[in-house]
């Protein structure tokens with residue numbers, strides 16, 4: 263399987279990452295990826311850039327080093343009500359939005375509380391990707407929630423970095439993969455690269471999908487036409 267976009271990556275604007283936007287784009291070009299998502303951490307994370315970073319993304323051209331760079335962010339889900347850490351003024355400027363749960367921002371809850379949080383994430387029209395959903399500490403009711411992603415315009419992420427360091431992620435993502443397959447829910451595969459060297463290193467995530475005998479046509483970034491259609495059909499038109 264060949265993937266055409268890596269839509270969850272961090273530049274040095276998130277201070278525990280190590281590549282400039284040019285270096286990250288070059289990393290994508292070297293891997294033959296025509297599309298890269300630049301999704302630095304929204305302001306609640308300790309390593310996040312100033313709010314101004316998110317308001318000034320129009321300074322970047324759409325194509326860098328021959329790669330289409332989507333100007334985006336990784337939002338934090340902050341509580342069960344679905345509160346996030348960038349308001350509409352900023353979200354309207356985003357071409358791509360990942361939204362994730364991080365222990366630095368949202369304390370792990372009970373399965374019921376985590377489920378409520380994810381159900382509220384589903385209601386946010388600005389979110390494109392539910393980032394690294396597999397951690398044990400954020401276990402939610404997979405059987406109930408995963409089918410609701412079908413045709414929601416949001417993609418469940420298979421995150422290559424997460425499966426190596428988030429406890430339970432590999433096993434839980436296998437369960438989620440089987441549910442997505444059963445209910446025909448589209449997913450996305452990303453690296454969450456924090457350096458140019460990791461861009462396009464999808465194997466840890468694609469291994470899980472392969473083990474689940476996952477249908478390629480349900481992977482939104484496994485085909486350029488499919489992904490471009492998803493971009494064109496985003497619920498929220500971008501106003502830079």
Ligand SMILES: [Zn+2]
Nearest residue numbers: 336362393394
């Ligand atoms: Zn994250």
Ligand SMILES: [Zn+2]
Nearest residue numbers: 270272336454
């Ligand atoms: Zn990330």
